[in-house]
Amino acid sequence: xxxxTQSQPEMSVQEAxxxxxxxxxxxxxxxxxxxxxxQPPSRQMILVIRQEAYKQQNATENRFSVNFQKAAKSFxxxxxxxxxxxxxxxxxxxxxxxxxxxxxLTFGKxxxxxxxx
Amino acid sequence: GAGVSQSPSNKVTEKGKDVxxxxxxxxxxxxxxxxRQRLGQGLEFxxxxxxxxxxxxxxxxxxxxxxxxxxxxxxxxxxQRTQQEDxxxxxxxxxxxxxxxxxxxxxxxxxxxx
Numbered sequence: 001x002x003x004x005t006q007s008q009p010e011m012s013v014q015e016a017x018x019x020x021x022x023x024x025x026x027x028x029x030x031x032x033x034x035x036x037x038x039q040p041p042s043r044q045m046i047l048v049i050r051q052e053a054y055k056q057q058n059a060t061e062n063r064f065s066v067n068f069q070k071a072a073k074s075f076x077x078x079x080x081x082x083x084x085x086x087x088x089x090x091x092x093x094x095x096x097x098x099x100x101x102x103x104x105l106t107f108g109k110x111x112x113x114x115x116x117x
Numbered sequence: 118g119a120g121v122s123q124s125p126s127n128k129v130t131e132k133g134k135d136v137x138x139x140x141x142x143x144x145x146x147x148x149x150x151x152x153r154q155r156l157g158q159g160l161e162f163x164x165x166x167x168x169x170x171x172x173x174x175x176x177x178x179x180x181x182x183x184x185x186x187x188x189x190x191x192x193x194x195x196x197q198r199t200q201q202e203d204x205x206x207x208x209x210x211x212x213x214x215x216x217x218x219x220x221x222x223x224x225x226x227x228x229x230x231x
Contacts, residue, residue, distance in 0.1 A: 004159075033219075035219045037219070037222075042224060043206060043208070043224050043225045043227075044222055044223065044224045044225070045160075045208065045210070045220075045222035046222075047219040047220075047221075050219055091159055091160070093219075104150055104152075104162035104165055104173075104176070105150075105160070105162070105219075105220065106162070107159040107160040108159055109158060109159040110158075110159050
């Protein structure tokens with residue numbers, strides 16, 4: 001079974017600074033998808049960025065980018081120019097490309113990101 | 118609809134009572150998922166629907182939990198004889214059914230069993 005590990009329960013960063021959230025995963029599959037979700041106090045999970053494992057190029061969405069290291073099974077999220085609205089829980093998630101088995105996302109336990117004004 | 122809608126937003130129930138949680142997915146989304154999120158925890162997969170069939174029920178924690186879906190529309194998650202450990206946020210998500218895209222989540226139902 002796949003597992004996703006987020007080793008930082010909480011991170012704090014000054015507004016306008018850069019922060020990196022860590023994620024590692026374990027899988028025997030070679031083709032899969034990785035995601036970062038943001039969950040603000042409203043509870044709704046918002047997709048921040050996704051990465052397809054067969055693509056070597058790291059995904060980027062505006063201020064958000066990932067460092068995908070397939071051999072190391074690492075998928076970190078970098079937030080540049082942090083803003084107060086970035087404060088939330090961030091979850092790393094994994095899904096097989098084939099969609100077999102549970103066909104659901106496997107989530108890490110999350111990292112609580114605090115933005116200091 | 119424009120997004121995934123869940124109702125009720127909050128539910129307080131007495132231990133031993135049955136509860137029914139509702140999810141309206143995005144129109145056209147064939148896949149629907151239920152997750153449970155306990156306080157301070159990540160999301161725990163419960164069940165997945167493709168259309169109105171549920172090929173994977175492995176995540177349901179006990180036989181007190183069941184779920185149904187009507188066509189490619191509304192789904193209900195039923196918890197019978199609720200226990201205090203059932204207290205959590207129950208999140209529903211839908212997708213177009215292909216693995217490459219993430220899901221669109223609703224805002225969840227916060228269930229409190231007293």
